[in-house]
Amino acid sequence: MSFALDLSNRLTSHQAFHEIYNSLQRAAAVKTLSQPMTDFDPTLDEDEIFKMLYCAGVFSQTESAKYRYLAQSIALNMLLLDHGEDVRSRSLRLLSDLGNFPAVTYAANHGKAEPGGNFLTEFLRTSISKALNTVQVGAEPIALTDFQKEAWDSLPDANAIAITAPTSAGKSFLVIEHMCRSVEAASKFCAVYVAPTRALLSEVFESVKRRLDGKPGIRISTVPSRDSEDLPKQVFILTQERFQVLLAISDLVFDLIVADEAQNMSDGSRGMILQECLEQALDRNGGTRLVLLAPGADGFREVGAAIGRQAMKIAASSMPSVIQNRIVVTKSTVPNTLELSLLTETGTHSLGRLTGSRGFDLPTTRLAAVVLELGQQDGSLVYSTGPKDSETVATLIARGCKVVEDKSLENLAVFIEKHIHERYSLADLVRKGVAFHYGRMPTLLRESLEAAFKQGAIKFLACTTTLFQGVNLPARNVFIDTPERGSGDALDPAAMWNFAGRAGRMRKDIVGNVFLVDYQDWPEKPMDRFVGYSIEPAFRRTVTEASGRVQSALAGDMPTVGRRDEEGLRVRSAAGLLIARAAKGDLAPFVERTLGGLSADDRNSLVAISNAAYTTISLPFSLLATNWTVDPFGLRRLYDNMLAKIAGREFDELFPVNPHDTGSKKRYASIFLRIQRCVFNVQHAYGAVAAGTAVEWMKGLPYPALLAIAVKKAEERRAKKIAENEAEKAANPNARVRTPRDVDVNGVIRREFEMIEDVLRFQYVQLGKAYVDILSLALQETGNAARIAEIFDFPLALELGVATKSGWSFMELGLSRIAASALEPNFPDSNLSVQDARSWLAKVDVRDLGLSPVIVEELKKLNLVQLAA
Structure with a gap:
């Protein structure tokens, strides 16, 4: 045992250490709150400050993760309390010794002095350490944490490596930069980055596109298709389902595979798809390098064994780079008052009382009231149990806010009214700097909300578990009032810790607050101790x-x-x-x-x-x-059904057609019903209902038109019910009838998004691919191979929401479906290649096309258009 470790054990064995350390944590936590607290004296005397800094200096010299965490916590909390230049300098020196250079840079840039004080040797030591941890990213030098630097140095030579660390530790940033450098350095390269959600996929695509923009000979695509330009370097950014398609249609050999949020290998059928895709791709080339990323997870060696990579290297850290205070919020018996406590490894410690400007008595509105009281400083993420709950919570928060005079918010609100629905309540919420966010939203809308939150225009964002899946959206405050999902099922504690990890923004802050509302009443207490993911295939x-x-x-x-x-x-x-x-x-x-x-x-x-x-x-x-x-026995039934149709010369009705063709709705109703009856052995007509929406979706019908149809149907059903009630009342004046409620436009929109995302873009994309593959096999086996070319690729049209080659090309360039649908009618060629689409956009003045500023911003962000001053 080293002297420093032995001394650390002795120091922490004293009760006095824990008492002073708890006082330090509490005082610093109170400092982060914008309102004054009562019943708590947050002062530390000079002797206590000296003792803490001395202990931290000893802790920092050990290799113990526990003691290094304590040292960092002491240093960061001292910076928050701001006890003078000497304390600030010593705290920064501690952070430098611990390798937390993002915090050092942030603090130095915000007037917290420089590490090393006035001593030249200290300054040189710190500067050299920081330089050794600095990596050039484009034109910007970025100082990494020690963990990031260790992982960075391991990436080039590792055949298989798992990188695991708390949320917002900069894992994806590292790997994306490594992948981009590898692409740049090679004469020929093929990489795939697997992301579990479209939200994360879009974020990664934007990062890679921005990093490699303007570099020749590189294709960056979120579409699993062969390269029409035959470029020597390809980077695919795909969900596991799209990766599965790419493996099926090509014999590509990959130089690098990255699987982000790899804990999803434990996640049902999608986890099985990921496992099978990784094994299949790695089996093509033993030299393919594999990188797995996950927030605070173990079990990677078992995963490596399952996919044929037994020698899995692990780069792990349990230390966040910022303070993440867990603050328990409880309604006091005193009117308009909250009691706050800091939750630590040793229990809860009072932070005092806060008397607010509103009451907190009603449980159904308490979360919104607490958010308004405690979330006024910087951005706040508010956990909601589902899409409907996110709308409810955001609406309550907005009732305590005023309209913000902000052009970007007004542009976003107008975009929502024009490109989603004029009665979608989100538009009015956005005008007040409030929004709700869930996974089934259209990509461009969701990304625009995230961008407005990052920029600070949207201050309060009520969000679902979508943000648990790796989207880089950190905040100063996170609010949670339940450990459950909307279904009533318990949230995975590891997922809750992953979400709580959004509190605190590396390189942009040194602290974040996780407010646990009514925590004492939760049936389980998942935030008492850190819980990481345990990955089991x-x-x-x-x-x-x-x-x-x-x-x-x-x-x-x-x-x-x-x-x-x-x-x-x-x-x-x-x-x-x-x-x-x-x-x-x-x-x-x-x-x-x-x-x-x-x-x-x-x-x-x-x-x-x-x-x-x-x-x-x-x-x-x-x-x-x-x-x-898909049920293999059901696939066999579908195959036999097709063989019978072909034998009877009735096989024209088997062919999927372009949705723009006359009679396409009837054809797809027949196809969807055939899939239902053969694959699932069910006879109801739901498939025909879904087919109607599917055809309009594939045709690229804009969301306002799709949603207007759904709202109109809901209003017609309501009108019909009112007429029935009036007829019943006329026939029987004593009859008691209930007037149907007004149409819930938000509810209609929410259900339509669910139909599009869960049924069409997921279930029927999988079923449609199986259908096309079986039809091709049946035609091949019956001597009709020449007709295979007539099969329209409707699974791809369902996935992307457009049915022309031009639309597909726009989306391969990284554009959202909303933007692609808006661009399609502006060029008289439905068969634009990717090269043609890029060339046209580079030449056209998009201001002449009448596009929303949000769409123009997307085009600019992807560097697809150049706007003259």
Whole structure:
């Protein structure tokens, strides 16, 4: 044991240390609040300050993560209290010794003095340490933390590396820069960055596009398609589903694969898709380098073994680069008063009382009242249990705010009214600097809200679990009043800590506050102790925990999956993957590698049942390889149905057509119903209803038109109900009838977004791909291969929301569907290539096109247009 570690143990064994340290934390936490507190004296005397700095100096000399965390906490809290130049200088020197140069740079840039004081040797030591941790990013030198520098130095030589650290530790930033440098340095390069959500995908695309903009010979794409320009360097930024498609349509060999938010490998069928994609891509080339990113996770070695990379290197840190205060907020018995406590590893410690300008008695409005009282300083993220709850919370907050005179907010509000719906309440909220945010929103709208929040124009953002998935949207304040989702299910504690980690912005602040409202009443206390993700591949967990259902599924009894039956969906996917592996011919080694924890007898039994299922289905591996998440027995039924139609010379009705063609709605209603009846064995007409919306969506019909149709239908249903009530009242004057409520426009819009995102762009994209693949196989097997070229790629049209090559080209350039749909009518060629689309945009004056300022800003951000002064 080193002297510093021994001394640290002795120092922390004294009760006095903990008493002074708690006082320091409490005093600094109170300093971050904009309102005065009562019943708490936040002062530390000079002797206590000296003792804390001495202890921190000892802690910083150890290799212990616990003691280095304490040293950093003391230094950052001292900076917040601002006890004079000498204390500031010593605190910055501590941060320098700990390698937290982003905090050093922030503090120095905000008048907190320079580390090293007046001593030349100290100044040189600090300057040299900072220089050693500095990396050039474009034209800007960026000083990294010690953890970032360690990970940065490991990236070039690691065949497989997992990088895990708290939220906002700068993991993605590092890897994106490494990937971009690798692309620049090579004469030929192919990389894929896998992001689990479209929100994160868009953010990464923007970062990579900005970093590599103007560099020749590089294709950057979020669309899984072959390179029409045949450029030597390609960077794909894809969800795991799009990655699966890319692997199916190409034989690309990748130099680098990055999987962000890799804890999602534990996440049901999507986790299985990610695992299978990684294994398939890595199997193409043993030299492919793999990088996995996750916030505070373990289990990476098991993941490496499951995908064939046993020698997985781990770069891990548990230390955030900023202070994240957990502040418990409780309603006092005194009117208009809140009691605040700081939650630490040793319990809760009072911060005193805050008397506000409003009451906090009503539980249903308390969260909004607390946000308005405590969130006035900088930006605030407010956790909401679902889309509807986010609207409710944002509306309550906005009632305590005034309209802000801000041109950017007015432009955003007008954009919402023009490109979403004129009665969408979000527009009026935005004018007050308030917004709600959820994953099913159109990409450009969601990104515009995020940009306005980052810029400080939107001050309060009520958001759902969408922001748990890696989107870089840190804030000064985070508010949480429940540990549950809207369904009533408990939130994963690791996910809650991930969200809480948004509090505090590295390089832009040194502190963030997580306000836990009514924490004492929560059924569970997930914020008492840090909880990280424990990654277990979803395939292994499903087969282990639901072995009976998996075996039944392999015997042909596939579960009929309801909306809440997450296990059923996992069971179907696990069984489908086993059948696909049987078709590939490597089932036994796959089971041995991924399910080594099962007994040999259980593994052998699983292999035998899976092989028998494949014998029954007898579809080729080329088809099952990318469609195993769909019931393979249902795929066989669909294939047999198509063979019968072709044999009867009725196969024209099988062909998907361009949605702009006459009769397309009837054709897609027939196709969607066929999928339902063959794949799922259900007879209801929901598929025909979905097909109507699908056709309009694929045609690129703007959101206002789509939503206007939905709102009109809702108003017609209401009018019909009123007429029925009046007729009943006329027939029976004593009848009691209830007048239907006014149409909830927000609710209609929310449900339409859900239909588009969950049903069309997810479920029917997967089903549509399987349909197209089976139709191609059936045509091939019956001697009609020449007609395969007639099949319209409707899964891609559903995914992107446009049906022309021009629209697809605009979106490959990184534009949102809203922008692509707005641009399409302005050029008399529906078949623009990517090169043609880029060339046209570079020449046209977009101000002549009557586009929204928000769309013009998107074009400028992607450097696709040049505007003269």
